[in-house]
Amino acid sequence: PIRGYQVRRREEGWLQGFAWYTTFTHWTETFRWDSLAVQAGLRRKSVTKGRAVDSAGQLAAELEAQPRRCEGKDVNVYGVVWPTVAEVAIVGALGCGGYLLQLLLQDMEARGEYDYVVLQATDNAVAFYEKFGFQRVGAVAQYAPQCSKTGRAQVMGYRHWISDAQSVMEGSFLEKPSYMMAKRLDKGRRGRLFL
Numbered sequence: 001p002i003r004g005y006q007v008r009r010r011e012e013g014w015l016q017g018f019a020w021y022t023t024f025t026h027w028t029e030t031f032r033w034d035s036l037a038v039q040a041g042l043r044r045k046s047v048t049k050g051r052a053v054d055s056a057g058q059l060a061a062e063l064e065a066q067p068r069r070c071e072g073k074d075v076n077v078y079g080v081v082w083p084t085v086a087e088v089a090i091v092g093a094l095g096c097g098g099y100l101l102q103l104l105l106q107d108m109e110a111r112g113e114y115d116y117v118v119l120q121a122t123d124n125a126v127a128f129y130e131k132f133g134f135q136r137v138g139a140v141a142q143y144a145p146q147c148s149k150t151g152r153a154q155v156m157g158y159r160h161w162i163s164d165a166q167s168v169m170e171g172s173f174l175e176k177p178s179y180m181m182a183k184r185l186d187k188g189r190r191g192r193l194f195l
Contacts, residue, residue: 002089005103007096017093019100021108024085024118029075030142031158035060039155040138041177051126052135059182060137063116086114086185091125101132109185118182120160126179134181 004020035042035054042053054060066085072078086108091097108114118137121129126136139158157177 003104003107005100005107007093007100017091017096017100019088019091019093019097019104021086021088021104021117023114024082024087025079026158026160027076027079028141028143028158029080030155031080032140033060033063033137034140035136035138037138037140037155039140039157039177041157042136042138048136052130054135054137054182057138059135059184060139062184063118063137063182066116084113084115086117088117088119097128098131101129105132105185109187112187114185115187116182116184118180120178121181123179126181129181133183135183137180137182139178139180 002020002022004018006018007016008014009016034040034057036057041047042055047053048055063085066082068080068082070078070080088101088104091101091104093100105117108117119129119134121134140155141158142155143159158180160178160180
């Protein structure tokens, strides 16, 4: 399911912002949540200083323990679906992003379908998401052997928008790892939506 909200100006009807979420899905067979893996990039003090980070690896371990499934034989086509983990897929807003994100979080908690929520943050949005209780969490994967200098698949920081099939394209594996963030949803708010 894809659920979301939009905000429009009352007078003109102009779009002020939008946000949506769905079930977390990735297209990389070897993906795993792991904040303690060196390749996740969370072990350097320059990365963690002043940031909310899953430095003990507890949140990543909880995420990794969640159920997952692939609907078909080909992960590159069907993806791996995590039914208890939501993903905030997009937030775009002019002054109302906090309101929209709060609506999404309340909606997820009220419906009770998910236990966790994750997202990929841009560098400029990290502090915004931290205000809502998100923390950086490590994720790693192995990509196609053609991507490494040795010609063998190697574990590296996860790139959320690159599948195994895409990773063989020239240069796509050189992009920096995704800044994945996560939080536990409040189970005490299930069934109640506060708008």
